[in-house]
Amino acid sequence: MLTTALHTLRTRWAAFTGSFVALALGVALLSVSGLALASTLDAPDRKPERFAAAPVVVRGQDTLRVPTASGERTEELARPRAVPHAVVARLKRLGTVVEDRSFPVRVRGGGHGPGELVGHPWSTAAFAPYRIDAGRAPRAADEVVVTGGWAAPGERVRTDRGTLRVVGTVPGRGFEDAVFFTDARAARLAPVGVQVAVDAEVSAVRKAVRDAVRDSVPGSAGVRVLAGDDRRYADADPERDREALTGLNALFGTAGGVTAFVSVFVVASTFAFAVDRRRREFGLLRTAGATPGQLRRTVLAEALGVGVLASAAGCVLGAYAAPHLAARVVEEGLAPTWFAIGDHTWPYHLAFWTGLVVALCGATAAAWRAGRTGPVEALREASVDTGTMTRGRWACGAGLLLTALVTLVLALAGDPGDLLHRKTYVSRPMPLIAAAALLAPVVVRPSVRLLTWLPARLPGATGLLARENTVAGVRRTAAVAAPVLVTVALAGSLLGAVATLNGAKAAEVRERTAAAFVVTAPSGAGFDAATVDRLRAVSGAEISPTSSSAVYVLEDGVALIRSDARAVAAPEPLTATTRLPLAAGKVSDLDDHSIIVNEEWEEHTVGRRVRVWLGDGTYKTLRIAAVMHTGTGDNGVYVTAANAAGAPVDRVDVALADGADADAVAAGLRGAVASVGGRVSSGDEWAEAASAESGGTTRTGLFLVLGIALLYTGISVVNTTLTATSDRVRDLAVLRLTGATGGQVLRLLAAESLTVTAVGTLLGLLVTGLNLAGVGAALHLLAVPATPVVPWTAVAMTAITCTALTVTASLASAAVLVRRRPVVARE
Numbered sequence: 070m071l072t073t074a075l076h077t078l079r080t081r082w083a084a085f086t087g088s089f090v091a092l093a094l095g096v097a098l099l100s101v102s103g104l105a106l107a108s109t110l111d112a113p114d115r116k117p118e119r120f121a122a123a124p125v126v127v128r129g130q131d132t133l134r135v136p137t138a139s140g141e142r143t144e145e146l147a148r149p150r151a152v153p154h155a156v157v158a159r160l161k162r163l164g165t166v167v168e169d170r171s172f173p174v175r176v177r178g179g180g181h182g183p184g185e186l187v188g189h190p191w192s193t194a195a196f197a198p199y200r201i202d203a204g205r206a207p208r209a210a211d212e213v214v215v216t217g218g219w220a221a222p223g224e225r226v227r228t229d230r231g232t233l234r235v236v237g238t239v240p241g242r243g244f245e246d247a248v249f250f251t252d253a254r255a256a257r258l259a260p261v262g263v264q265v266a267v268d269a270e271v272s273a274v275r276k277a278v279r280d281a282v283r284d285s286v287p288g289s290a291g292v293r294v295l296a297g298d299d300r301r302y303a304d305a306d307p308e309r310d311r312e313a314l315t316g317l318n319a320l321f322g323t324a325g326g327v328t329a330f331v332s333v334f335v336v337a338s339t340f341a342f343a344v345d346r347r348r349r350e351f352g353l354l355r356t357a358g359a360t361p362g363q364l365r366r367t368v369l370a371e372a373l374g375v376g377v378l379a380s381a382a383g384c385v386l387g388a389y390a391a392p393h394l395a396a397r398v399v400e401e402g403l404a405p406t407w408f409a410i411g412d413h414t415w416p417y418h419l420a421f422w423t424g425l426v427v428a429l430c431g432a433t434a435a436a437w438r439a440g441r442t443g444p445v446e447a448l449r450e451a452s453v454d455t456g457t458m459t460r461g462r463w464a465c466g467a468g469l470l471l472t473a474l475v476t477l478v479l480a481l482a483g484d485p486g487d488l489l490h491r492k493t494y495v496s497r498p499m500p501l502i503a504a505a506a507l508l509a510p511v512v513v514r515p516s517v518r519l520l521t522w523l524p525a526r527l528p529g530a531t532g533l534l535a536r537e538n539t540v541a542g543v544r545r546t547a548a549v550a551a552p553v554l555v556t557v558a559l560a561g562s563l564l565g566a567v568a569t570l571n572g573a574k575a576a577e578v579r580e581r582t583a584a585a586f587v588v589t590a591p592s593g594a595g596f597d598a599a600t601v602d603r604l605r606a607v608s609g610a611e612i613s614p615t616s617s618s619a620v621y622v623l624e625d626g627v628a629l630i631r632s633d634a635r636a637v638a639a640p641e642p643l644t645a646t647t648r649l650p651l652a653a654g655k656v657s658d659l660d661d662h663s664i665i666v667n668e669e670w671e672e673h674t675v676g677r678r679v680r681v682w683l684g685d686g687t688y689k690t691l692r693i694a695a696v697m698h699t700g701t702g703d704n705g706v707y708v709t710a711a712n713a714a715g716a717p718v719d720r721v722d723v724a725l726a727d728g729a730d731a732d733a734v735a736a737g738l739r740g741a742v743a744s745v746g747g748r749v750s751s752g753d754e755w756a757e758a759a760s761a762e763s764g765g766t767t768r769t770g771l772f773l774v775l776g777i778a779l780l781y782t783g784i785s786v787v788n789t790t791l792t793a794t795s796d797r798v799r800d801l802a803v804l805r806l807t808g809a810t811g812g813q814v815l816r817l818l819a820a821e822s823l824t825v826t827a828v829g830t831l832l833g834l835l836v837t838g839l840n841l842a843g844v845g846a847a848l849h850l851l852a853v854p855a856t857p858v859v860p861w862t863a864v865a866m867t868a869i870t871c872t873a874l875t876v877t878a879s880l881a882s883a884a885v886l887v888r889r890r891p892v893v894a895r896e
Contacts, residue, residue, distance in 0.1 A: 096383025103416025130291025557833025595717020
């Protein structure tokens with residue numbers, strides 16, 4: 070049988086081309102994904118940047134640490150604490166202490182410099198180190214030194230911190246666009262700093278901090294001493310590399326999973342169709358004495374041969390493509406600039422053996438069907454497919470469909486919010502897609518008759534023949550429609566889920582916003598008390614200033630959960646500008662000893678008390694004043710400003726007093742925040758901006774998944790169509806002998822291709838509808854005002870692309886056949 074399999078591969082190589090290409094590309098994508106994942110896991114630690122030349126950095130408490138029965142749990146604090154003055158005093162005995170401060174600076178008036186800068190005191194410049202290459206250090210309050218060459222000494226720059234005079238420049242170091250002020254001016258602009266640089270021995274600094282903890286100096290328990298590579302934690306956003314690499318893991322993990330799924334799908338479809346076309350051949354082998362086991366081993370040996378060759382080719386292709394992909398994700402800003410493919414070998418082993426397993430798994434069902442072929446099949450001449458739905462196919466299709474529906478119902482009954490997570494809405498369509506493909510032969514005939522009801526009644530025989538040929542070749546129709554189903558279902562389900570969730574979040578924000586205007590501070594900054602007073606003084610404006618913070622709670626005794634919080638000045642202004650989606654309680658009951666939570670919290674009963682840690686790590690017990698619906702997960706919690714110490718006001722919601730003129734109020738608000746760079750938006754404008762769509766990694770991941778699906782669709786459609794058309798030589802010859810012209814035959818095949826693509830699109834839309842119905846039901850249970858969104862444009866473009874591929878492949882193969890003499894073809 071092995072010899073027979075090798076001869077079959079050599080003589081029928083065209084029939085296995087589709088499987089070979091699909092597997093090779095699949096293994097290439099798996100190896101690329103594996104190499105990328107391995108490179109992210111083996112990423113180097115980021116080196117210190119701003120404090121690379123500082124001996125020691127002492128940082129105030131920035132991490133919440135909670136001991137539990139399962140070990141210590143940690144979370145980054147939303148509001149890190151400053152180094153206590155008593156600790157700073159002890160450090161000054163050891164050497165020079167420089168307080169670090171960072172604050173945003175924005176160029177105004179369409180200046181030629183960077184739009185967003187970061188300000189520091191000049192005394193910290195030496196720790197990077199920055200060295201002046203032109204001009205001098207700042208001495209007056211309006212003097213600054215800037216990085217890079219965008220401004221020269223002597224120039225004046227308008228910023229939200231006033232008009233500044235550039236007196237010096239330093240070469241940029243690539244990690245920030247900095248503006249250095251005098252230490253005194255920086256202290257006024259940023260009164261609170263969270264870290265200091267100390268010119269002393271590390272051991273002496275550590276001892277001083279330990280002594281402060283031992284002496285119970287308030288706030289000293291969480292102080293960190295950073296030396297060596299740990300000084301990177303003093304830089305801005307030291308975990309940005311890890312966050313980017315986590316996004317890459319999700320991106321390539323999703324791509325790898327979809328690749329494996331679609332590879333099995335395409336290979337199984339290709340082998341099943343090939344086995345069906347070879348029924349007479351297998352019948353002859355059975356007549357010659359071959360046993361069912363020998364036929365099964367023959368098909369599996371063919372799959373093994375294709376798998377070995379394709380896997381080897383895929384590994385070579387992956388090794389070539391991986392560095393190019395790494396360069397592309399860096400260029401798109403999805404990975405750190407240092408990201409590159411490492412020298413790893415295990416991804417090749419994993420991809421190669423996965424390719425073999427995929428080939429054998431895809432051919433298993435076909436091999437079993439080949440073993441059931443009887444000797445009488447050698448005499449079979451019927452063109453109408455029968456017995457397309459075997460008991461195994463019924464069981465697998467019905468089982469997958471039932472599994473998908475039952476798990477959906479259980480998720481809706483237990484945790485509907487889980488259906489809104491990316492990993493869930495990406496993976497959930499796959500069982501439905503597989504079920505629809507397995508059960509496709511059941512719906513082919515009624516679907517085709519429905520779709521061709523009108524064309525079959527038009528003058529001429531093209532519509533009628535297209536319908537009957539498509540219905541008669543159920544296996545051929547299902548094999549071509551399956552990849553179309555996969556692509557349309559993935560495009561509709563994934564893009565539809567994202568569009569639905571974006572619409573739901575936008576609806577939530579619009580429903581929650583009752584403010585006429587929303588005033589927002591520049592990113593990373595806040596409004597000082599004087600600015601808030603100016604806003605409050607605007608005639609006709611009723612303001613509700615709020616701050617961003619966080620609250621931490623320990624659930625089940627082991628899970629430390631962070632919830633984003635809004636800190637309000639008072640509940641009365643909040644009710645005038647915000648409509649909270651309350652499930653129980655009243656906003657007016659919120660005070661300095663209470664909290665408003667959402668239903669996602671383990672404890673969410675009004676009146677009960679919960680133990681929480683505030684944004685600066687302060688432990689507190691608060692009473693639940695009200696409970697909000699969970700929604701899409703962005704409702705967070707609400708506390709008063711007393712429970713968000715150190716959090717600056719970054720948003721001011723404004724309601725109009727009775728009889729107030731909206732234009733006059735807007736003008737007054739803009740004047741109040743003009744000097745600090747605040748932005749005034751209408752409530753609707755702010756709601757639209759606040760409900761921004763998914764980030765770049767999510768969009769890139771979805772397009773990568775859809776690109777993989779479309780690529781496999783092209784491979785499968787072209788391979789199956791070419792094989793099916795070449796097997797219809799005698800059918801086409803009969804049409805020519807009965808008087809059909811070459812053009813009429815080509816139009817008939819084009820009509821059949823359109824019909825088959827329409828069937829696949831219809832099944833894909835059915836799967837899309839079921840998936841989006843699940844997302845819509847979850848949103849309804851979470852009390853979110855939203856309806857499922859079908860991405861008709863994306864679905865239409867996908868269907869058009871699949872149609873073009875199917876028609877082109879069909880006509881390309883038939884064009885050669887119709888040029889032959891019918892009598893020759895008949896022979």
